[in-house]
Amino acid sequence: MGKAKETRVFFDVSTGGSRAGRIVFKLYADLPKTAENFRSLCTGERGLGRATGKPLHYKKVPFHRIIKGFMLQGGDFSRRDGTGGESIYGERFPDESFRYRHTKPGLLSMANAGKDTNGSQFFITTVATPHLDGKHVVFGEVTSGMEVVRRMENVDTVANNKPAPVQAVVIEDCGEVEGVDDDASDSDTSSSSEDEADKKRRKALRKEHKKLKKQERKAKRKAKKEKKKLKKEARREKKRHRHSDESSSGDADDSERKKHRKEESGRSRSRERAVSSEAITIAEHQSIALEVRKPCETHKKSS
Numbered sequence: 001m002g003k004a005k006e007t008r009v010f011f012d013v014s015t016g017g018s019r020a021g022r023i024v025f026k027l028y029a030d031l032p033k034t035a036e037n038f039r040s041l042c043t044g045e046r047g048l049g050r051a052t053g054k055p056l057h058y059k060k061v062p063f064h065r066i067i068k069g070f071m072l073q074g075g076d077f078s079r080r081d082g083t084g085g086e087s088i089y090g091e092r093f094p095d096e097s098f099r100y101r102h103t104k105p106g107l108l109s110m111a112n113a114g115k116d117t118n119g120s121q122f123f124i125t126t127v128a129t130p131h132l133d134g135k136h137v138v139f140g141e142v143t144s145g146m147e148v149v150r151r152m153e154n155v156d157t158v159a160n161n162k163p164a165p166v167q168a169v170v171i172e173d174c175g176e177v178e179g180v181d182d183d184a185s186d187s188d189t190s191s192s193s194e195d196e197a198d199k200k201r202r203k204a205l206r207k208e209h210k211k212l213k214k215q216e217r218k219a220k221r222k223a224k225k226e227k228k229k230l231k232k233e234a235r236r237e238k239k240r241h242r243h244s245d246e247s248s249s250g251d252a253d254d255s256e257r258k259k260h261r262k263e264e265s266g267r268s269r270s271r272e273r274a275v276s277s278e279a280i281t282i283a284e285h286q287s288i289a290l291e292v293r294k295p296c297e298t299h300k301k302s303s
Contacts, residue, residue: 006029007035009043013170015169016155023148025108025140033096034118042174044057051090058074058077059173062163065160066162070125071124073121073123095115098135102125102130102136106126106141106149108140108141109138
């Protein structure tokens with residue numbers, strides 16, 4: 001395969017009036033119309049816009065909309081608030097292709113107001129944004145300076161996600177990086193390393209989160225098991241106490257019954273002895289009576 005010219009452009013960015021650093025973008029060669037629009041707006045070589053009458057140039061243009069965990073939007077060189085700008089081809093131009101998807105941080109994509117309304121406004125993703133696929137044209141990516149993008153992403157914002165005035169994010173200078181000529185199939189190592197670093201960080205965070213969740217579940221299971229064990233022991237202890245109380249009560253009842261039986265037996269024997277004694281006394285009285293009567297009866301018989 002022959003070599004295709006790979007276009008690279010740069011932004012020198014400031015935040016709050018202080019230099020933040022340089023961002024370099026690679027523009028995709030197989031989207032020539034969109035790439036050329038962006039390149040020309042970086043160099044400022046096209047003069048004034050037909051619709052706005054303003055210089056077709058990103059220099060000194062602010063990023064007017066920043067949403068952390070989503071994207072950074074800029075490119076409105078005429079009104080600087082997201083309502084202006086135009087392309088090098090006229091006010092608007094059609095969507096060139098949706099072949100590239102919003103799969104990672106650091107992608108360069110066209111902002112629009114609907115189908116076929118591309119002008120000069122663009123955005124840089126800070127995460128994967130698949131919900132934008134088929135709606136916005138991805139035409140390039142950050143090859144170096146992703147750390148600058150992260151600093152820009154973290155500035156304080158006010159209403160409508162606009163950076164606070166004291167933290168304005170501005171393209172101080174911009175242009176084309178000269179002398180870049182690579183195979184179209186070549187990948188940029190800096191961008192890849194940034195992507196890999198992001199992937200590794202996310203993977204590490206997911207792994208750590210999963211580990212913590214596992215530990216939490218384990219601790220809950222252990223606590224539940226311990227609670228169940230304590231309840232079981234408490235029931236067993238209660239049962240032992242109840243059995244002991246019943247046993248003690250039973251022994252006391254037996255002792256009481258024995259004592260009662262003994263007392264009853266004693267009373268019975270006493271009654272028996274009393275009856276026996278009474279019987280003897282009666283018998284003795286009867287015997288005496290007989291003896292008293294006998295002489296009389298004998299006297300009567302003899303007379």
